[in-house]
Amino acid sequence: MELSADTSERPRRRGREERTRAGAASHAVRPQPRRPFPPTPGVSEDELEAIHLASLRVLEEIGIDVLHQEAKALLKAEGADVDPSSDRVRFDRGLVLSKIGLAPQSFTLHARNPQRSVVLGGDHLAFCSVASAPNVSDRDGGRRPGNKRDYQNLIRLGQTLDAVHLWGGYPVEPADIHASVRHLEALFDMLTLSDKAIHAYSLGKERNVDAIEMVRIARGIDHETLEREPSLFTIINSNSPLRLDIPMLEGIIQMARRNQAVVLTPFTLAGAMAPVTIAGAVAQQNAEALAGLVVAQSVRPGSPFGYGGFTSNVDMKSGAPAFGTPEQMKAALVGGQLARRYGLPYRSSNTNAANTIDVQAAYESVFSLWGAVMGGVNLLMHGAGWMEGGLQASFEKMVIDADLLDMISAFLTPLAVGEDELAIEAMREVGPGGHFFGCAHTQARYRTAFFAPMISDWRNHETWREAGSPTGYDAANRLYKARLAAYEEPPMDPAIREELTAFVARRKAEGGAPTDF
């Protein structure tokens, strides 16, 4: 297996890791939530098998267009049926099945602050912020194209929110940075303004290679450690239906080669890029995900790989994408079943199609979270701040979603059911017709007994009206500004920062990455 040649080994600086750890220790990081109950199935075992078999037939009979020469050669060497006159590759089911079970069921994605490292897989949940929105909004500034200033502020805001465990990409596209060097500046910001684990876009080999090197520098580790410890992930969106393009395949190859995480997520909107039936859309999703798995596990068997489900539907009246729909919820349950069938971490999303912070934004989000969480999501993309079908990152929505995610974490925290919690003595003390406010059992526990939300306003109607009848949108607007004002940059070893700065300067001087994608 060939390793990238353009990264050179450097001796680890003494004390670097220890200082990073000490700096980070001042933040108390809450443990990741874990799902305490079995996931909910969306289909029966027989139906799951039918979907699995249908996707194997799709791979065998129809095949996938693979647009990348190295990937085609790799697949041919693995025994795939590569059509020499086109890009079509057909996958024998034996080949597909031979790649299942190689990738880890669960792995740790390492952050530069070790306390922020996350487990992806098993019963663990990890929540990402919104990613890849072209526009950004807050109430004060309205909706505007993505730019570096808002990008940095969304990173800062997300850094203050414990519910945001890691970054799933740029929360908004910093479109005012030239595309050739955008990844360098944006990743520098992400790695310095935040100490959480990160994602790298697969938009050409150079960007993947740069991202891998930047995260290695930021973590202060050598190449061997980086390959032992996956430290960034990439989302690979197949070009549904049934196509993997050059940058996506390049991303799989570069990332898998260095044992970094690939999360393959077909964007299968039923009725548009996938069949109008959810079963068909999920079968296609599954075929595309398995094709990606074959590529990744052919590049490096055992490299970390996530199964992504993003099946929702379009509005058949307008063709507009719809999110947080019953169809998306059902697809999310089935996606989880398929991921577990293949022993892979499962990626789903917190989505909505609302244009503003209203009831629709909230109910579509919670419905999508319902499907994802009960479906057994491990990696939740777009957890905080996603609006308008992904076209808008919202400062207010980011704090609202952080509250929703914190509520879900509290929901997933198992009830304590010991003698003390069953509280028979408290009931005896209070007795019929009494009140529990004053009793010792309550007094000893009330401060931390219940989840305390950031947004919900539980004042009575009169008090609420006297306060000016604020909505949740108002509360979120105030809250995000307060969080931003209180933001503190997480500590970073000055030597690491210097090395990272020098790397970015060098790569910018070299012209960055090609922009012909």
Added chain:
Amino acid sequence: MELSADTSERPRRRGREERTRAGAASHAVRPQPRRPFPPTPGVSEDELEAIHLASLRVLEEIGIDVLHQEAKALLKAEGADVDPSSDRVRFDRGLVLSKIGLAPQSFTLHARNPQRSVVLGGDHLAFCSVASAPNVSDRDGGRRPGNKRDYQNLIRLGQTLDAVHLWGGYPVEPADIHASVRHLEALFDMLTLSDKAIHAYSLGKERNVDAIEMVRIARGIDHETLEREPSLFTIINSNSPLRLDIPMLEGIIQMARRNQAVVLTPFTLAGAMAPVTIAGAVAQQNAEALAGLVVAQSVRPGSPFGYGGFTSNVDMKSGAPAFGTPEQMKAALVGGQLARRYGLPYRSSNTNAANTIDVQAAYESVFSLWGAVMGGVNLLMHGAGWMEGGLQASFEKMVIDADLLDMISAFLTPLAVGEDELAIEAMREVGPGGHFFGCAHTQARYRTAFFAPMISDWRNHETWREAGSPTGYDAANRLYKARLAAYEEPPMDPAIREELTAFVARRKAEGGAPTDF
């Protein structure tokens, strides 16, 4: 077992039922949703047993205050330990266990339109409207005290919404009707403006007896049929902690005696009327529910009985009730486990504590629905229109909630996973890089492929902004008025209407019911 003496047998009018059926046949009533997956457990089997045993200890050692002489005598005859010097009744666990398994696991609650009858229990879900709010609101008129006009309009609106399967009480209290005759006028409206199944408040014997007679007249059936076919239900709220008062006990006695449904729902807000720990609050809820079960099954073994869970928490900063919280969600899961342990239909609720139609109203509602639905709810109270912790019924929220409930019904509709739905031929036809909009598989299905919401606005940002940037609140305001304008009174046999009118007139002439409750 004594039957009420003040209702006389009348011969069934010929053709009445047939005409009612014919009239109703013009409305296509959708089937009730059914839960296609197993409910989610909130605690382990061992922990469930610990809660069960704790509540048996509470009933044995602490007991319940029973304020009604007839109920005390009944319980004494059943072997309960009735303290002669107080209202305290202690229940031997043998007595409690002997009453479990007598009530039906599932039963039909009959509506005057047979197509509107609902199954309560098993995997069926039935959704009620908001009930018992003292205030009513819409955006145009603001928040105002409950009154007959708004009461009637909420009934009319709910009648037009298929997601509202039955009435869980008065959607708003028609407080401008004198309390002595309110139940007569309000039930007359409910039975004539709507053809859905109904609830009767337990606020004194006369009101229960009148309600039973009115529903019998409205259904056009004799007394024997009424006793064979439960046709109304009552919510019995124990006076938590650990007390059953006179009207509640009278309600159990009157309803169970006639084989009408009793749904016992302790109102156990953790930290106020119940222990601050959710396990303790649920143990108390369970003790109170089991006490009610013993009373009801002592009155009439086998009479329909529902297990209600309403455990949420208070805001410990203010003492205000909180709803849609993670604690409520967990309690809803455990409540469902307990109900199933006892083989009883399970009642839960759609709740929120928001003061206005904002993100909070939506996310708290969907979180409470998440807990209820995954907990295995059979009877969902306050399904549509509840705001502000139950202090406000909202016209806009009623249509928003109806949309949420319809989405849940769609979510619960099993996916079709046949050859046609797996759509391999459609994928073959479209091929890599193609589009599914135009293919035959899509064209044959697109009109009904996906759930079409009433409220969600999926227009793109530009179109939405040109339309004036409407929120979900705006959409709901328009929608509820359109639905009300399109309302049609469901048909009722003129002879039945005449009989119902005469009954109300007679009972009003007699002075209605006592108001010293």
